[in-house]
Amino acid sequence: MIDLKLLEKPELVEEYKKALTNRGASPDIFNRAVDLAQHRKTFLTKAETEKARLNKLSAEIGNLKRNGQDASELMQEVERIKQQFKISEEDAVRVETELHSLLLVIPNKPHSSVPVGPTEKENKIVQSIGAAPKFSFKAKEHFDIGEKLNIIDFDRAAKTTGARFGFLKGAAAQMERALIQLMMDVHSTQHAYTEMIPPFIVNSKSLTGTGQFPKFKEDVFHLENTDYYLIPTAEVPVTNYFADETLSEADLPKSFCAYSPCFRSEAGSHGKDTKGLIRQHQFNKVELMTFCHPNLSYEVHEQLTSHAEKILSMLELPYRKMLLCTGDMGFGSTKTYDLEVWLPGQNTYREISSCSNFEDFQARRANIRFKPKDGGKPQFVHTLNGSGLAVGRTVVAILENYQREDGSVVIPKALQSYMGNKTEIR
RNA sequence: GGAGGGUUGGGAGAGUGGUUGAAUCCGCUUGCUUGGAAAGCAAGUAGACUCGAAAGGGUCUCGCGAGUUCGAAUCUCGCAUCCUCCGCCA
Numbered sequence: 001m002i003d004l005k006l007l008e009k010p011e012l013v014e015e016y017k018k019a020l021t022n023r024g025a026s027p028d029i030f031n032r033a034v035d036l037a038q039h040r041k042t043f044l045t046k047a048e049t050e051k052a053r054l055n056k057l058s059a060e061i062g063n064l065k066r067n068g069q070d071a072s073e074l075m076q077e078v079e080r081i082k083q084q085f086k087i088s089e090e091d092a093v094r095v096e097t098e099l100h101s102l103l104l105v106i107p108n109k110p111h112s113s114v115p116v117g118p119t120e121k122e123n124k125i126v127q128s129i130g131a132a133p134k135f136s137f138k139a140k141e142h143f144d145i146g147e148k149l150n151i152i153d154f155d156r157a158a159k160t161t162g163a164r165f166g167f168l169k170g171a172a173a174q175m176e177r178a179l180i181q182l183m184m185d186v187h188s189t190q191h192a193y194t195e196m197i198p199p200f201i202v203n204s205k206s207l208t209g210t211g212q213f214p215k216f217k218e219d220v221f222h223l224e225n226t227d228y229y230l231i232p233t234a235e236v237p238v239t240n241y242f243a244d245e246t247l248s249e250a251d252l253p254k255s256f257c258a259y260s261p262c263f264r265s266e267a268g269s270h271g272k273d274t275k276g277l278i279r280q281h282q283f284n285k286v287e288l289m290t291f292c293h294p295n296l297s298y299e300v301h302e303q304l305t306s307h308a309e310k311i312l313s314m315l316e317l318p319y320r321k322m323l324l325c326t327g328d329m330g331f332g333s334t335k336t337y338d339l340e341v342w343l344p345g346q347n348t349y350r351e352i353s354s355c356s357n358f359e360d361f362q363a364r365r366a367n368i369r370f371k372p373k374d375g376g377k378p379q380f381v382h383t384l385n386g387s388g389l390a391v392g393r394t395v396v397a398i399l400e401n402y403q404r405e406d407g408s409v410v411i412p413k414a415l416q417s418y419m420g421n422k423t424e425i426r
Numbered sequence: 427g428g429a430g431g432g433u434u435g436g437g438a439g440a441g442u443g444g445u446u447g448a449a450u451c452c453g454c455u456u457g458c459u460u461g462g463a464a465a466g467c468a469a470g471u472a473g474a475c476u477c478g479a480a481a482g483g484g485u486c487u488c489g490c491g492a493g494u495u496c497g498a499a500u501c502u503c504g505c506a507u508c509c510u511c512c513g514c515c516a
Contacts, residue, residue, distance in 0.1 A: 004475090044476065048485045055485085058497040062444040071496075078496050246473085369473095375455080378473075 001103050001364045007037040019109040022116045022326040029106060036099040043092035050085040054078060104208065105215050108361040111298070111335040115325040122325035123338070129309070130318030132342050133401055140407075141345035142399040143276040146172060148407050149425055152277070163274075164266065164281045171425040172395060175411070176284060178418035179391050180259055183286040183311055187388055191307045193257035193288060198237035200260055203227045206240040209366030211332035211358075218267040221281075230263035234287040235385045242291060242381075243366040249373045252381065253292035253300060257388060260285060277392045278350065284391035288355075290384045291368065297357050297382035298335070305337045305355040308388040312352070314414040317397050318342040320349055330354070332361045337386075341393065345400040352393045355386025 006012050013034060017027035057078050064071040110116075115124050146152030151172035157165040168176050187193045204227050207213040212220060212232060221230040231237060238258045247254070262285050273279035288307055292300045305321070312319045324336040333356035340349035360380035363369070369378040402410040408426035411419055 041476080044485085048476065051486090052484055054496085059445070061496050065496090066444075075496050082496085 001361060002106055002109075003364070004037060004099075004103075007034050016109055019326075020107065022110065023107055023329070024118050024327045025107055029102060033099060033102050033106070036095055036102065040092065040095045040099055043088060043095055047085060047088035047092045050081055050088055054081055054085060057081070101214070104213075104365070107331045108334050108358065110326045110329060110333075111357070113323075114329070114335050115323065117325035118327040120325070120328045123328055124323040124325070126321040126323050126337070128318075128320040129313065130316065130342075132318050133344060135344065135403075135405075137405040139344035139347070139400065140403060141276065142343075142396040144345075145399045145403055145407065145409060146277075149409070151425065154276075162281075164279065166277060166280060168395075171419075171422070174419055175395055175398065175415070175425075176391055178415055179394050180284060180286060182314075182415060182418050183388055183391070184257060184259055186311060186314070187257035187286065187288060187307060190310070191255075191257075191288075193255045193307075196234075196238060196241075196256045196258040198231070198234050198241075198258050198260055200231050200237075200263075201228045202231055202236050202240070204229065206236050206243070206366075209240045209243055210236045210362050211365065212236065215331065219265055221263045221265055231260060232264050233262050233285065233385075234258040234260035235289060238287065238289045239362055239368075239383055239385070240366050242368045245368060246378050247291070247368070247370040247381065249293065249370050252370055253290050253296065255288070255290045258287045258289065260287065277396050280392060283393075286388050286391065288386050288388040291363075291381045292384070293370070294360065294379065294382050297359060297384060300382075301335060301337075301355065301357040301384055304384055304386050305339070305353075308339055308353040308355055308386050311389050311394075312339065312341065315394070315398065315412045316414075317394075317401055317412075319352070330356060332356075332358045334359050334361070339389070341397040343397060343400050344403075350393065350396075352397065353387040353389045356384065358383045358385075 002016070006016065007030075013030055017030050020027040020029075057074050061071045061074050061078070064074070115122050117123075143152060143154070147154075149171070151168065151170045153167040153169060154165075157167050184195055188195045201223070204213055207220065207229060220232050223229065237260075238256050241256075242254070261282055263282050266279060266281060269279060277283070288304050290300050290304060309319075309321065319339050319341045322338040322340055324333075324338055329336045336354060336356040338351050339353035339355070341352040342348075343350050359382050362383045363380035368381050368383070370381050371378050398412060398415075399409055402412065404410065406426075408424055410424050411422055416423055
């Protein structure tokens with residue numbers, strides 16, 4: 001969410017409009033917003049002046065009554081002003097409500113270091129790490145490998161639940177669990193994140209705080225007749241952990257690594273990645289999340305991304321780091337790196353982590369501030385998060401990169417101790 | 427699921443209709459004192475919005491929302507949340 005005061009500064013509004021255009025969003029929304037902001041002030045001032053008068057009169061009435069004097073004349077005046085006040089107040093509330101709901105659907109402004117472009121074609125390859133494995137045979141896709149090894153079962157999941165769900169069995173289930181364990185261990189002990197297991201269900205306020213609501217409601221599973229929603233990412237409960245709180249500057253940065261399953265309705269992605277584990281309604285993820293001082297967020301962003309990369313390099317998976325362009329970034333992000341892992345079976349790179357800086361976008365929505373050391377006014381913190389990593393997709397990457405011609409799969413060295421020192425799946 | 431009791435400022439805790447945005451204590455900050463500290467003394471110690479060049483005003487916030495009233499932390503209703511007891515349960 002943007003700062004209301006920005007709307008009073010035409011040059012900043014112009015700048016923001018341009019940023020929206022770069023994102024492929026319509027800047028027209030600002031015309032209405034600026035208009036509403038002006039009206040808001042007018043109505044508010046009027047209502048408050050009237051209210052001040054009412055408060056004053058009430059105090060005088062109190063005085064008169066206490067002294068046993070007649071206050072009927074003042075009470076008549078109160079009655080009159082009250083009528084006007086009611087109207088002014090309604091105006092103010094109406095404008096305020098409309099303005100607020102408008103502000104909630106304005107995306108964040110990309111950072112100046114972000115390449116401008118309408119589609120993912122403009123994303124920049126920052127770095128490619130690790131060489132794609134060379135096979136003397138045709139590489140298979142993970143679902144073929146998994147079904148052949150009898151460790152992934154989509155057909156029966158279709159029976160128990162529906163499309164885009166899967167059972168992991170045996171070594172696949174063990175690998176999923178081992179990966180979660182590995183990731184949580186590395187981030188908590190080597191990277192100083194506090195481990196967290198959040199609620200997997202949140203309310204609508206939290207989803208508004210992180211930016212999924214009101215705009216992306218259809219992407220989230222709703223529990224009927226409640227204000228409960230299955231989390232699409234641990235980012236939602238973890239970011240809102242400090243909602244409506246004022247931290248002290250000395251406490252910053254606060255960093256958490258959170259394990260959770262993620263639930264996504266995948267509305268609008270019919271026909272995309274219909275096979276396999278790539279796009280499921282439910283998947284596991286270890287999320288990295290930091291609340292930090294505004295001066296440090298871009299530095300933290302680099303670090304956080306490198307923490308996610310660490311897991312990929314430990315598992316010796318080839319990947320590349322992408323800097324997303326303006327048109328491909330998420331709604332609340334000012335800058336995003338995607339880590340894309342090489343998938344030999346698909347002969348392509350696929351996103352396995354997305355690391356974003358939100359600056360104060362989420363902090364303003366969720367009202368998360370800190371009190372500066374020097375005693376100044378509370379300021380909004382900056383929030384960042386990134387997958388460290390998406391677990392299901394990591395299983396996919398391992399199956400495809402470590403496959404052998406006979407259909408067996410080598411277990412990456414770093415993972416072996418987490419899987420009972422097993423070295424292969426066959 | 428049933429019954430009952432809470433929710434006040436950083437913390438504890440007073441306050442049942444009228445200068446109460448809120449006593450008091452603790453904590454914290456600054457100053458005095460000290461060789462330094464403790465103790466003591468003094469002052470200060472919420473936020474958002476808004477008017478103003480500033481000084482300084484105004485509005486709102488005592489879990490949330492609505493209502494009664496000239497006036498609500500205080501009364502009424504709804505909701506959320508916490509605690510205790512009973513039942514059920516991994």
